[in-house]
Amino acid sequence: MKNVSLAEKMNLPWVESPFFNDLLQKKELTPEQHEMVTHYNREGFLLLRQQVSHELIDRTLQQIQNEYPAKVGEQPSRHQDLWKKYSTVREIASVPQIFDVLRLLYEREPIPFQTLNFKFGTQQRAHSDTIHFSSTPARFMCGVWVALEATNANNGPLFYYPRSQRQEEFNYFDIGIEAEENYAEYPHYEDFMEEFMEAKGYQRQEIHMEKGDVLIWSSNLVHGGMPIKGGNVTRWSQVTHYYFEGCMYYSPRFSDMFANNLNLRHVINIATGKVVQHSENGKPIETINTGSFRYAVSHNFTLPVLLKEVFKKVIGKKPF
Ligand SMILES: O=C(O)CCC(=O)C(=O)O
Ligand SMILES: [Fe+2]
Structure with missing residues (x-):
């Protein structure tokens, strides 16, 4: 792994980071x-x-x-x-x-x-x-x-x-x-x-x-x-x-x-009118609209798992 500082490893806005003061010192503001x-x-x-x-x-x-x-x-x-x-x-x-x-x-x-x-x-x-x-x-x-x-x-x-x-x-x-x-x-x-x-x-x-x-x-x-x-x-x-x-x-x-039920939003960027891509650590995540919510189709979801989950959500119970 690259040599990154603890502060940089944290997936948080820098203004909310426990390392805010360290990060602040490195900035030219x-x-x-x-x-x-x-x-x-x-x-x-x-x-x-x-x-x-x-x-x-x-x-x-x-x-x-x-x-x-x-x-x-x-x-x-x-x-x-x-x-x-x-x-x-x-x-x-x-x-x-x-x-x-x-x-x-x-x-x-x-x-x-x-x-x-x-x-x-x-x-x-x-x-x-x-x-x-x-x-x-x-x-x-x-x-x-x-x-x-x-x-x-x-x-x-x-x-x-x-x-x-x-x-x-x-x-x-x-x-x-x-x-x-x-x-x-x-x-x-x-x-x-x-x-x-x-x-x-x-x-x-x-x-x-x-x-x-x-x-x-x-x-x-x-x-x-x-x-x-x-x-x-x-x-x-x-x-x-x-x-x-x-x-x-x-x-x-x-x-x-x-x-395992994340209610994902359908996000439209008001400034551009474009639909916003969900992503996780740089990898795009597709979503499926099942009516009342969206389901994530992440890179590690296999098709049978996905079908089972969608079925569960739509019908309200597990198919198998
Ligand atoms: O305008 C208000 O009184 C509160 C609005 C609010 O809480 C919000 O939009 O998140
Ligand atoms: Fe509010």
Whole structure:
């Protein structure tokens, strides 16, 4: 084997590596970049002021506003993947200077793969996005939240628990919940995360942002939305979730890793419109779509094994 250092052997984003400080010393960064990577490594998030032009935001709101009801509480208050319909949502997901920051943090090509646009605060309870989207190798995912208008104490601003990304990535399995087909189990996960943050003494922080500001959060940073206190007030915003090249991409909530059931995602790169190849340590992994999930056809899967597994998934029991 090549003579590589322990730090290089670790299949993790360098900003999440236990060898972060050693790796940092070998880099040539500007003082501004140095501050960004050390903050992200320590706190698990990065606030970037005025990254998205107001002109682009205004065009976005013009395009999407009719998709939403007039009042808080009426549905739908959120839309997933409006990028498929509106060019401006794609533009926000592909802002070049945000890509540059993500390349600095992850050292792989960013892949915007899902958008959520909100008219009102989500009032979502604390969670880590890794329960929804994860990767192997781990932590090659992040959220980028763009304020399409200012947030304040009244319109349900974001909150997060600084440094919580350092905790392990909790999957349902770890906390005694079974993989699920719908959202029935999810509140149990939320109960757990809230209790856990409290028990470990993490301090919840609320963040107020200006129109055009951007917050990047690490895959495992625990976050959510504060209650809406101000009545019928809007909180226009867009979240784009990003993966990075060269991974397998899956949904832990629907997976049972130890029963050989990985719910692999069909990932489309919003910036290019192309389907993203899953891969494992540089080797491409093909996937088979069996309806509710995708199955990996890795290089060491033989055809009989694959057929058996697909049969098991489709019919719900083993053929032999
Ligand atoms: O916008 C919010 O209030 C939270 C959104 C969120 O948690 C997410 O999109 O991952
Ligand atoms: Fe989230």
